[in-house]
Amino acid sequence: MPQLPIALPSQVPLSWYLILSVILFVTGAAGFLLRRNIITVFMCIELMLNAVNLTFIAFSHKLKQVDGNVFSFFVMVVAAAEAAVGLAIILTVFKNRSTLEVDEVSSMKL
Amino acid sequence: MPVNFMPTPQELFRFAPEMLLTLVATIIMVLEPLSGADGKRKFAVISFLSLAAAIALSVAAAGDPGAAFSSMIVVDGFSTFFRILVMVAGVLTILISTNYLRMEEHESGEYYALVLFSIVGQCIMVSANELIMLFIGLECSSIASYVLAGFLRDDKRNNESALKYFLLGSFATAFLLYGVAWIYGTTGYTNLSEIRRVLLDPNSNQNMVVISAATALMFVGFAFKVSAAPFQMWAPDVYQGAPAPVTAFMSVGPKAAAFAMFLRVLMTAFEPVKDRWEPLLWTSALATMVIGNFAALRQTNIKRLLAYSSIAHAGYIMVALTAHSDIGTAAAMFYLASYTFMNIGAFAVVTYIARKGERHVEIQDLAGLSQRRPVVAAMLTIFLLSLTGIPLTAGFFGKFYIFKAALDANMVWLAVLGMLNSAVAAYYYLRLIVVMYMQAPSDEMEELPAPSVGIQAAMFAAAAATVFLGVFPSVVLDYAGKSASFIR
Numbered sequence: 120m121p122q123l124p125i126a127l128p129s130q131v132p133l134s135w136y137l138i139l140s141v142i143l144f145v146t147g148a149a150g151f152l153l154r155r156n157i158i159t160v161f162m163c164i165e166l167m168l169n170a171v172n173l174t175f176i177a178f179s180h181k182l183k184q185v186d187g188n189v190f191s192f193f194v195m196v197v198a199a200a201e202a203a204v205g206l207a208i209i210l211t212v213f214k215n216r217s218t219l220e221v222d223e224v225s226s227m228k229l
Numbered sequence: 230m231p232v233n234f235m236p237t238p239q240e241l242f243r244f245a246p247e248m249l250l251t252l253v254a255t256i257i258m259v260l261e262p263l264s265g266a267d268g269k270r271k272f273a274v275i276s277f278l279s280l281a282a283a284i285a286l287s288v289a290a291a292g293d294p295g296a297a298f299s300s301m302i303v304v305d306g307f308s309t310f311f312r313i314l315v316m317v318a319g320v321l322t323i324l325i326s327t328n329y330l331r332m333e334e335h336e337s338g339e340y341y342a343l344v345l346f347s348i349v350g351q352c353i354m355v356s357a358n359e360l361i362m363l364f365i366g367l368e369c370s371s372i373a374s375y376v377l378a379g380f381l382r383d384d385k386r387n388n389e390s391a392l393k394y395f396l397l398g399s400f401a402t403a404f405l406l407y408g409v410a411w412i413y414g415t416t417g418y419t420n421l422s423e424i425r426r427v428l429l430d431p432n433s434n435q436n437m438v439v440i441s442a443a444t445a446l447m448f449v450g451f452a453f454k455v456s457a458a459p460f461q462m463w464a465p466d467v468y469q470g471a472p473a474p475v476t477a478f479m480s481v482g483p484k485a486a487a488f489a490m491f492l493r494v495l496m497t498a499f500e501p502v503k504d505r506w507e508p509l510l511w512t513s514a515l516a517t518m519v520i521g522n523f524a525a526l527r528q529t530n531i532k533r534l535l536a537y538s539s540i541a542h543a544g545y546i547m548v549a550l551t552a553h554s555d556i557g558t559a560a561a562m563f564y565l566a567s568y569t570f571m572n573i574g575a576f577a578v579v580t581y582i583a584r585k586g587e588r589h590v591e592i593q594d595l596a597g598l599s600q601r602r603p604v605v606a607a608m609l610t611i612f613l614l615s616l617t618g619i620p621l622t623a624g625f626f627g628k629f630y631i632f633k634a635a636l637d638a639n640m641v642w643l644a645v646l647g648m649l650n651s652a653v654a655a656y657y658y659l660r661l662i663v664v665m666y667m668q669a670p671s672d673e674m675e676e677l678p679a680p681s682v683g684i685q686a687a688m689f690a691a692a693a694a695t696v697f698l699g700v701f702p703s704v705v706l707d708y709a710g711k712s713a714s715f716i717r
């Protein structure tokens with residue numbers, strides 16, 4: 120087996136998962152604010168929810184409880200329902216305006 | 230230890246209103262495709278009756294208060310108050326919706342089913358004693374409201390309103406959930422009473438930085454849902470674009486429920502760390518009042534004006550939350566009750582004057598309303614005076630108790646600035662009254678048909694409640710005061 124230049128711990132520590140979840144969440148939030156395509160914006164929200172799931176599962180493993188795993192199922196189910204409604208809304212917007220740019224969907228400014 | 234997952238009949242009875250409404254809404258969804266184009270009116274009647282029955286069940290369930298489903302749901306005076314409040318808001322919404330939907334040729338059972346599902350979510354929000362349950366209720370309420378906001382799917386304004394509500398709503402929910410996940414990780418619990426116990430325990434040595442960060446994330450989610458600054462920017466666009474009866478519903482039902490869960494979370498779980506969130510709430514309350522009132526001054530669209538006014542009212546309620554005392558909680562409860570009636574009443578009038586396609590929602594469309602429809606003008610005057618906070622209306626006592634709670638909590642400056650703000654608000658509410666009574670109707674205005682029975686009933690009921698709460702506030706306030714001290 121080739122030698123790795125750094126020594127890896129035998130188990131992935133909790134903090135690695137948490138750091139990854141923070142990175143995912145921040146990426147999602149930044150993408151929500153910066154990207155202009157509605158579908159991409161929606162994907163960023165899903166990314167944020169996945170960061171939540173990762174946090175729940177990592178903590179659930181650390182606390183040796185099953186609760187966190189169950190919560191992540193709840194989050195997934197709700198995210199699926201939200202995606203169904205959200206994509207339907209995006210579809211009606213596209214049908215009426217033929218655009219998927221967030222900035223072009225603003226007719227109600229003062 | 231053997232665990233019994235079967236709920237007892239007692240627990241099921243405490244959860245009965247939600248179960249009834251879910252059942253009826255599902256039945257409506259099944260019957261909807263089976264009914265002809267002119268058989269849709271029966272769904273309004275069914276949902277109206279089921280809401281009345283659910284109110285009766287909530288009153289009955291209040292006779293036997295306590296927790297249910299392993300303390301996930303708790304039925305106490307506080308949750309009963311808000312359950313009944315959101316259901317009454319639902320009843321008034323259905324009354325003003327029927328004629329509007331027929332006029333827009335979109336009358337269908339789905340609308341009523343969605344209103345009922347949204348109310349179920351709000352009922353769960355106000356009685357949840359657990360962060361995950363709270364999230365489920367919030368999403369039930371929000372997802373149904375997203376669809377309602379875009380209900381007339383060929384209308385561009387409706388699309389835009391639904392899209393903005395959906396994107397920003399889910400963004401806020403993600404923040405709330407991330408906060409919940411970190412709270413779960415650091416305390417090991419999601420039950421509000423357990424979190425409170427852990428935070429109060431001097432030996433638990435929690436990492437206060439993580440707890441504060443998680444609380445801040447949850448605050449973002451809550452502030453979005455109650456449209457408090459700096460997360461209020463979605464409200465004007467969403468309220469202006471949605472169908473008028475839906476705006477009436479969204480501006481009271483989900484808002485009251487969101488404030489109820491905000492209050493419960495702050496006053497039970499996070500009360501031990503109140504030193505950390507109090508300055509945050511103080512700033513947010515002031516900013517919400519200032520932004521709402523000053524932006525409302527230069528609006529010409531009535532729906533947008535009322536949207537900014539509802540932001541300002543959220544600011545007043547935030548003042549009561551900042552006081553974090555039992556008096557403050559009771560004041561917030563009373564204010565939300567009076568706000569529900571005066572705001573739905575005002576939107577009932579807006580629904581009436583907007584007419585088909587909502588072409589008449591500018592302030593100038595109110596010109597000469599006192600000559601064309603004197604009764605409607607008088608009703609709108611009552612609601613606007615109440616929103617201003619003139620004595621003998623509900624709004625006066627609402628503001629009075631909130632500022633009294635702020636003074637009792639030694640927040641003199643916040644109370645003073647709040648009162649100055651309500652003086653600013655008087656300008657834009659009274660301007661509407663001036664247009665109605667002092668300006669003559671222009672010649673090209675079309676004939677205004679008489680309001681439908683539903684709108685009349687909703688207007689009179691809301692006006693009666695507004696005046697009643699303004700003359701006899703103690704009836705509701707005594708109840709609110711008794712139920713303000715939560716099961717901690």
